[in-house]
Amino acid sequence: MAAESFEEDASSSVAAKEDELVISDSAQHPANLICELCRKFYNWGWVTGTGGGTSIRHGDHIFIAPSGVQKEMMQPRDIFVMDFHTRNYLRRPPSLKPSACTPLFLAAYDQGAGCCIHTHSQWAVLVTLLVERDLGKDACFEIECIEQIKGVPKGKGKQGNLGYYDRLRIPIIENTAHEEDLKDTLEGAIKKYPDAYAVLVRRHGIYIWGDNVVKAKTLCESLDYIFQLAVEMRKQKLLWAKPQTTWGKFQAWFESTTTTLPSGYHTQLYP
Ligand SMILES: CSC[C@@H](O)[C@@H](O)C(=O)COP(=O)(O)O
Ligand SMILES: [Zn+2]
Structure with missing residues (x-):
């Protein structure tokens, strides 16, 4: 030959x-x-x-x-x-x-993920802008008491999903000129929020991962639903979550204990 x-x-x-x-x-x-x-x-x-x-x-x-x-x-x-x-x-x-998203996908696989999805969803982008305007650059997206939160896993190594009363937190990182340069801040956000299966990127979109394709896809759907709802809620001047002041935390704790108190006790103390 x-x-x-x-x-x-x-x-x-x-x-x-x-x-x-x-x-x-x-x-x-x-x-x-x-x-x-x-x-x-x-x-x-x-x-x-x-x-x-x-x-x-x-x-x-x-x-x-x-x-x-x-x-x-x-x-x-x-x-x-x-x-x-x-x-x-x-x-x-x-x-x-x-x-160009490859280094970000690899960061998710280093967390044990089986699938990673990156979207440029407008709802995700809008949420990053609303958080920046109303809560500042260092704030994360927080929401509670929305049924769809039950579609979000509790966190890595934890069994089950968040409950209706749990507070969902999604970290937000700043965008960079080149996608691959997001890797270090994305990894920093994962360290700071070890329960997060998603990181929002300001003015850009979101990275979402899961143990497998079904988990990543359904989480992506749940979060996109929540982001759209959050944008509409903000238009109606509705709060995403109770303010996390010391007083707010005390009120939340107090509300959770009122069922065992005699009727009227709650309104007498805190009219
Ligand atoms: C509209 S270009 C968007 C890209 O720069 C990037 O943000 C992206 O999400 C896709 O990168 P790609 O390298 O095409 O997979
Ligand atoms: Zn992108």
Whole structure:
């Protein structure tokens, strides 16, 4: 066999092997799922104009979408595959670059996530602006007593979801000119809020992760619902949560104890 044709054969068999990482009849294969999810996310306004994206970890393989492409038009062959341990690419589609969100996705996988979703949802962006205007740059988004909060997990290593009376807190970090430069502040926010499965990025969007695809997707839906509601609540001058002053904390504690007190006692003390 001529040397040239041997090299051609070898490189086409490498390409075929790499394709096996993303080509599958199963709708549940990560490469198929990323494309399917991004089509839904586009329809929900989460990955408009090439922004946003989704990544899935399956065993030792991390599946990542390409950069700067219409996320709703992606095909499984466009997907990059990285080894979780070495962080080397096992598959790089020619003439495409991996998503600029990759370092942020990896930060979520270092937390034990199985899926990470990045959206440019307008509700998420608006919430970051309202928090900055009304509570300052260092504040996080806080809300309580909304049924959909029950769709949010309590935190890493904790069983179950938040309850109706629990306060949901989502940290907010400042945007940077380049997506990859968000990594350090995102990791800082995760350290400061170890229960958070999501970090808002001011004037940009949100990163959300979960143990698996279903958990990440349903959390993304719950949070987007809550953000939209929060924006509408603010228009109606409704509070997201009770003020956390010492007095506010005392009142909250007192209210939680009034059921055991004689009727009228509460109103006599605090008319
Ligand atoms: C509209 S461009 C948005 C990008 O700069 C970025 O914020 C983003 O979310 C997507 O990055 P990408 O590299 O295309 O996966
Ligand atoms: Zn983005």
